[in-house]
Amino acid sequence: MPAHIQFPFIFGVPVLPARRVIAIDPGSRNLKVVMAEAFLNRVRIVHRELVPIPETDPSPAEAAAEQLEQTLCKLGDYPLALVLPQHTTHSQIVDLPVTSQAEVARLVQNEAYKLAGLSQSKMAYDHCPLHPFGRHANPFWITLCQENEVFSLLENLKLERENICDATSTGNALMASYLRMYPDTTATVLVDLGMRSTTLAILIDGQGAHAASFALGNEMFLETLAQNLQITIPEAEKLQREQSLLAKNKSNSAYVEIVETWRQELHRLVNEWLIEQVNLKLSLVSFQFILCGGAARQPGFIEYLNRAPDSPAFLPWPGPEDSDEDSAEAGLFAVAEGAALHALGKSLQSASLLPLELRKNWQNQRTSQIVQSLSFMLLLVAAMLLAFGAWQKSNIINRKTAMLGEIQSVWTQIRNLEDNRKKLAGNFEAVRPLLERQQFTYDTLQTLALLQQTRANRSFWHVLFADAQTYFSAPPVGATNEPPPAEFSGPVLPSPFPPPPTLSTTTNRPPVKLGFVAELCIPEEGEAMRRTLSQVVTELKKNARFKSVDVLPPEQRRTLAEPKAVIPDRHFALFLELETNEFLSLPAISTNAPPVPPASPARATIAAPQPVIAWPKPPEAKP
Incomplete structure (x- = not known):
């Protein structure tokens, strides 16, 4: 894909694009990569990197292309400049008559094809005038190569043609790099x-006169x-x-x-x-x-x-005079730096070997980038003028209405905060019961799993499991209240939420603690039965979920279990008091606004109600 437009920024404002370029000097052992930036007629080397070519790799060219791709991704999507080996190019000085630029271009083209000989390949060439010296009265520096050399190098490095902005020879890159320091x-x-x-x-x-290898x-x-x-x-x-x-x-x-x-x-x-x-x-x-x-x-x-x-x-x-850089390190990247200078237009001798097709493509991109940049600058200036005029007008209005605006703004914020507080309080109170039941359901499931775990490898069985509120709402063992109907033998399911206080059967009954009641029968006798009961209570107490685990006295037990599953003198009831329910412990948020009702009645029953589970009688144990 074509190279993206790149903008250097000054105080956050983008200026002319494409002022950064990445030069690549390919070698047999490594690739030398240099990123250079030009701004205000000053060139700065931003980054240097030596990309090694793995010698042990079965395909060194593909390995080099992969390493180069990783380096370019790290540096960014900037235009690329390539260095061609000197032996694939030809540079020479020719004397031309003093004539117009169009005639000079035609004469240079003829000289380029003469230097190319009988080659049928398309030629990429460039020329620039030199100062007279020696026997040359009107010298021109001509550099040429076959276009296939450029395309072959692009193919070896796996680079897109549209990303290439310049190509030059090793000799011309050396000249550009040295003449930058010593013109x-x-x-x-x-x-x-x-x-x-x-x-x-x-x-x-101060000018190049010959290049060879x-x-x-x-x-x-x-x-x-x-x-x-x-x-x-x-x-x-x-x-x-x-x-x-x-x-x-x-x-x-x-x-x-x-x-x-x-x-x-x-x-x-x-x-x-x-x-x-x-x-x-x-x-x-x-x-x-x-x-x-x-x-x-x-x-x-x-x-x-x-x-x-x-x-x-x-x-x-030599290293740059304004830097403490090691001269050996500078000499290692001299060719790549010269190619970057040439691509940025900072070379005294133009010797671009970019094929005509790629040169036209890059010129179109460059023109498009400049037009976009100028358009952006015009829009920015217009926006700044418009903003300045609007600021003047608004400043006059703001000075007259500053106090009124501030008071209205503060009052509006206070009302909004109060409304939001009331809505938040109402919404929380609406979902609090659901959260309470959800937490209680989770405690119920965890308690059932724990009871099942304590029964492992033991002979006792559970005959009933119920939440404390439902369990203690039934009459005691010795009460005269009418028992439930005879045909009732399944679970007793309470309503999704606790009944209101006005429905209580007693007025002075103390509040029931949060927890569960589990009834079990232990078939052993004497000391073995007491030891099993003590072990079960001890194991349950170890769980941090329970505040206490106690055996209920017979007068506090309720007759809810299936009589056929109970052995009278070996029947025990355990009260498992939960530590707390975080939603029950939170204080209610007072609000004058009515709580927001649920979206539908079905939402109040998302958490399943807590059942009273009566297990059937286990099979008779053989004596």
Whole structure:
């Protein structure tokens, strides 16, 4: 999908979009990723990251693409800039006659196709004018490559074409990165010592004059060292990072020879260019060689190159003057930073290798973003003017009605708070009985489960379980009240809520404690029966749900159990007093407003009523 519009913010106000870019410098061992931000003609490096490529992975390209995708997701959806290997591109200076820009564009196109030769692939190219130097009176810097090289790199990295805003070569990226720090540099050779190749870029009078590469890099150094010392490549790489291998030691003679071969090849390319530019009257020792890349950080490498007689000066890549950053760390990301500068339009020499299709797509996106940004700014200015006018008018009105408005506002808030308080109190009182019964139902189920647990592996049986209010509402054992009908043998279900006090059968009866009554029969006799009863009471008392567990005296028992299930002299009743019911313990909230009635009568019976359960008589025990 196309890259989203990105806005830097100043005091919370977005300004021109797409001022951040992520540059990717792909290598054989790792990917160097740099995020740069441009604002008010100032470029700031926001983030640097080295993304390793797993060497042990069966498909390193897919592993690198996955690692890169994770890094890009972490950094954000910003436009991307790619660095193409120097050997896949071509850069050259051509002299053109002084003419119009349209004619220059046509002549550059002809030169580009001449440099491309007989290739049938589409070419991506760019050009920019240079200051006259040497034998060049009206020089133009032309950089070109095949479009397939760009598309192939995008496919390997699994990147969307619509997200790419720029592509350039390694040599042009080196020039952009160094000229940002030293725009007035003189004779300088920038050298990027990579893993498989070395790229060089020649600067004259603050502008790029030549870019080339040769297929000799740190990989050949490591292979030579590993073969000479009979070690593996990873061990050789570790040894190269930790020790100086270029001392006069016979054991490293092969390594010294390969470094000398690399230096001679570097000198050869520079000398060949000097032969073509004889009017400059420069020699090899007139140049300073600035080294960057991973292999340039090995201990003693630059010192060894400067040791030879009549050798030009070799220097490490300099860090930014306004930063304490290590120069070796800066040199490692020099190419990626140059690509980011080029994508942000901060390069002195334009050398964009973005294919024509992608270039048009990005230009359309850029134009759309600028139009949207300008439209947003106009809307923001209009909104600010409108808000200022409205503020002036409202300020006049507010000064005249400030006190009245405050009084009305406070009075309204007081009434709203009082109404809300009454509604809250009424609603709570309406649902309190339901909450009480729900808690009581939960206690009932837990108590039944506990009674079932105490009966495990014992011979006694329960003949009745009831809540205390229902149980004690029945007449005592010796009372003369008329017993219930003979045909009643099932559970006695009370109403969902306790009856009002006016329906009580007695007027001076003390309030019944909250709890349950469980009647049981123990078939054992004598001491065994008392021990079983004591064990049951002790086990029930251990439960934190009960405040107390006591055996009811015979005069307080009720005749509710099935007579056939009861053994008279072995029949006991336990009163299990609950600790508390939190909804019963809350004080009632007084309110003048009537409580809000339930939505329907059925809602008051959501919790099941508490039954009086009479168990049938168990089978006769064999003597």
